[in-house]
Amino acid sequence: MTLSEASRQILQSIPFARFLNVSMELAGNELTLKLPFNDKLIGNPVLPALHGGVIGAFMEMAAMTQLSVSENYSHLPKPINVSVQYLRSGKALDTFARAHLNRVGRSIANVEVIAWQDNKTLPIATLQSHFLLNL
Amino acid sequence: MSTPPPPFSDMFAAIIDGTPYMQAIGAYYIGKSQDGISMGLAYRDDLVGDPQSGVLAGGVLTAMLDHGCGLAVWDRLDEFKPIATLDLRIDYMRAAKPGEDLIITAKCYKLTRSIGFVRAFAYEDTATDPIAAAQAAFIITSAPTKVPPL
Numbered sequence: 001m002t003l004s005e006a007s008r009q010i011l012q013s014i015p016f017a018r019f020l021n022v023s024m025e026l027a028g029n030e031l032t033l034k035l036p037f038n039d040k041l042i043g044n045p046v047l048p049a050l051h052g053g054v055i056g057a058f059m060e061m062a063a064m065t066q067l068s069v070s071e072n073y074s075h076l077p078k079p080i081n082v083s084v085q086y087l088r089s090g091k092a093l094d095t096f097a098r099a100h101l102n103r104v105g106r107s108i109a110n111v112e113v114i115a116w117q118d119n120k121t122l123p124i125a126t127l128q129s130h131f132l133l134n135l
Numbered sequence: 136m137s138t139p140p141p142p143f144s145d146m147f148a149a150i151i152d153g154t155p156y157m158q159a160i161g162a163y164y165i166g167k168s169q170d171g172i173s174m175g176l177a178y179r180d181d182l183v184g185d186p187q188s189g190v191l192a193g194g195v196l197t198a199m200l201d202h203g204c205g206l207a208v209w210d211r212l213d214e215f216k217p218i219a220t221l222d223l224r225i226d227y228m229r230a231a232k233p234g235e236d237l238i239i240t241a242k243c244y245k246l247t248r249s250i251g252f253v254r255a256f257a258y259e260d261t262a263t264d265p266i267a268a269a270q271a272a273f274i275i276t277s278a279p280t281k282v283p284p285l
Contacts (some may be wrong), residue, residue, distance in 0.1 A: 015183040016192035040159035043202075051156035052220045053201040057194020076185055079193045083224040 007031060007069040010076070017061055020054070024065065031069055033062045035095040042092070050090030052125075055115060059084065059097050059127040063111040066099035067131060077109065077131035088124045093117045095124070107134045143213045144172065147206055157202060160195060164206075170262065171242030171255070172210050174203050178234050189233035193225075193267075196237070200225060200255050200269040203241035208251035208273045211243035217276040218251065224270045231266045235259045241269075249275055 004026045011017050011024055011033075020041075025032045035041075035058045043051025060082050067077050095117050102110040113127040148164040151157045151174065160182060165173035176199055184192025201223055208218050231237060240262055241255035255269040256262045 013186050014192070015181050015186060016194055019181045020194075040155050042155040043157075045153065045155065051154070051198055051201070052223070053194070053198020054156055056197040056201065056223060056225075057192065060194055060197065061192075075187065078230075079227050081224065081226045082193070082197070083222065084197075084220075085222045086220045089219065 003029060003069060007065060010068050011061075011065055014061070014076075016057070020058065020061075022058065022061060026069070029070055031062070031066045031099065033058065033065065033097045035097070037092055037094050044089075047089060048092050050092070050095065052084075052086055052090075055086070055090050055095065055125050056082065056084045056127065058095060059113040059115050059125065060129065062097035062099045062113045062115075063127065063129050063131070066101065067104070067109055067111060070101060071104060071109075071133075073133075077133055080108070080130040080132050082127055082129040084125055084127045086125050088122065090124050091117055096120075104133070107132065109133055142210075143215065144206075144210050146215075147172065147209075150206070151202070154202070156198060160198060162199060162202065165238065167210060168240075171240050172203065172206050173238055173240045174199060174206070175239075176237040178236055183233075185230075188230065190230040191233075191237065193227060196227075196231070196239075196257050196267050197223070197225060199237065199239045200241070200257060200267065201271070203239045204243075204253040204255050204269060204271040205273060207241035207243040207253045207255070208246070208275070211246045211251060212275070218273045219276055221250070221272040221274050226268045228265055228267060231257075232259055237266070251275060
């Protein structure tokens, strides 16, 4: 099984990822996740803006999948904590996320994620997280 | 003699119902107590994050905690002002129990002119046995729009 198939399978196995309709693209071993816009993801109907919780959830998913892909995990790592900074309101557009593994130790991984929409240089949110690896 | 206006929290059930994403995941307003405002969520198979254990996705908690924290700021303001999440930190203490409904309770413990600081907990039965804890800061983006007196 190729890395691409394996990571797609990881994502497809998560019911919540299917609920959000998240898809992925793999270039080398670098993963980009895509959250297609959908009316149900709106948190502020007046602006309109994506719900902050969706953006956080999506970035957390990016961190978990990137960890699983890079480190060949058969199971999903458990989040210990995540910290999300909201930089811009999420517009009614597709959103993308890419994770960077700052450090993968024996039991803990530190992962950073950046999320953007139409312009990668204008991120809408960033996330820092820790995951527990040895279950 | 004039009766005081109803508390803004009377609107919270309607606000949750009017938020598409809260509708999509099935969140509902419970009420408020001295511990803050509470929201609930019924367990659903399509919101699972780990198919092997059937545990709800961390991302479901993220949205519930974010929304609950926002309502807590509005409760403290006791009027409508536009607010936005600046940052949200979540500590995951344990997995949510598969099949059980989720409750979150959030309290805005400090409100300045421009920022609201909030603490929230997610749990099934009691806040003393939390699934996750959140700490958030919200910016209050502009002055209230007051209706001029007649």
